[in-house]
Amino acid sequence: MTAAYAAQAQVVPDSETAPPVLQYEDVEVIRQAVASSSRSISNIMRDAHRNPAQTLSFFALEADHTVVEIWPGGGWYTEILAPLLREDGKLIAAHFDPEGGPEFFAKSRSDYERKLQSRAKVYDRVELATLNYDPEQPITEPNSADRVVTFRNVHNWLAAGMDETKVVFQKMHAVLKPGGMLGLVEHRARPGSSLEDMVKTGYVDEQLVVDLAEEAGFELVSRSPVNHNAQDLADHPHGVWSLPPTLRGGTEGRARYMGIGESDRMTLLFVKPE
Numbered sequence: 001m002t003a004a005y006a007a008q009a010q011v012v013p014d015s016e017t018a019p020p021v022l023q024y025e026d027v028e029v030i031r032q033a034v035a036s037s038s039r040s041i042s043n044i045m046r047d048a049h050r051n052p053a054q055t056l057s058f059f060a061l062e063a064d065h066t067v068v069e070i071w072p073g074g075g076w077y078t079e080i081l082a083p084l085l086r087e088d089g090k091l092i093a094a095h096f097d098p099e100g101g102p103e104f105f106a107k108s109r110s111d112y113e114r115k116l117q118s119r120a121k122v123y124d125r126v127e128l129a130t131l132n133y134d135p136e137q138p139i140t141e142p143n144s145a146d147r148v149v150t151f152r153n154v155h156n157w158l159a160a161g162m163d164e165t166k167v168v169f170q171k172m173h174a175v176l177k178p179g180g181m182l183g184l185v186e187h188r189a190r191p192g193s194s195l196e197d198m199v200k201t202g203y204v205d206e207q208l209v210v211d212l213a214e215e216a217g218f219e220l221v222s223r224s225p226v227n228h229n230a231q232d233l234a235d236h237p238h239g240v241w242s243l244p245p246t247l248r249g250g251t252e253g254r255a256r257y258m259g260i261g262e263s264d265r266m267t268l269l270f271v272k273p274e
Contacts, residue, residue: 029062038079046262055226067089069092072094095108158204184268187240236249
């Protein structure tokens with residue numbers, strides 16, 4: 001069994017259903033995108049912690065899909081999704097609102113735009129959109145996407161507020177076609193963590209994420225342990241930012257945090273019912 005297939009063939013509780021399984025050819029296309037020569041070396045070095053081929057295979061993402069990537073940041077996953085979708089699909093990058101929020105939002109989006117411009121042969125077909133907390137401003141055309149994917153962003157929405165977080169889930173639901181799916185990765189908090197602790201540490205309660213998605217109209221399809229890290233006990237002085245790549249504590253405890261690696265993460269797949 002290949003690694004990508006193994007990521008999908010997980011035992012799931014009776015209350016959930018097995019995720020869709022890609023054909024071998026579709027898994028190979030994902031692997032080729034992960035192996036793209038256009039990816040930066042620094043990003044490739046993080047594959048061991050982020051498991052992109054297995055994660056995207058678990059999300060059953062295909063090369064002819066229309067995919068919305070929510071808050072792509074510096075473009076770590078864009079480096080994989082852009083070549084994967086360039087010929088037969090479409091990638092819509094719903095980045096920060098440059099007109100709203102902290103100055104970091106405008107700078108991050110500007111840096112991302114420069115990244116797209118730097119390799120036109122790879123990124124020329126990426127469409128830029130905006131995700132903000134205005135409930136009247138959709139991401140893009142409703143019922144148009146096959147997949148929405150977002151990586152380590154829920155804690156940012158919670159920091160803005162619970163109402164804002166709910167707006168984001170509603171927008172992700174609205175942009176998907178009936179039968180379309182939301183793939184979500186997030187730092188996983190210890191059970192019983194308070195909302196205050198989640199915002200402070202960056203680790204989010206998995207059941208809260210499920211509840212937020214279901215409130216927006218999604219149904220949970222399955223969970224994958226592909227990004228589980230048993231070494232991470234989520235009890236660090238600087239929260240998730242104690243760990244690489246941030247290493248907020250500097251040299252203090254650095255060797256231990258490098259040994260732990262990146263955070264323990266939930267990997268969830270939801271569907272917008274038909």
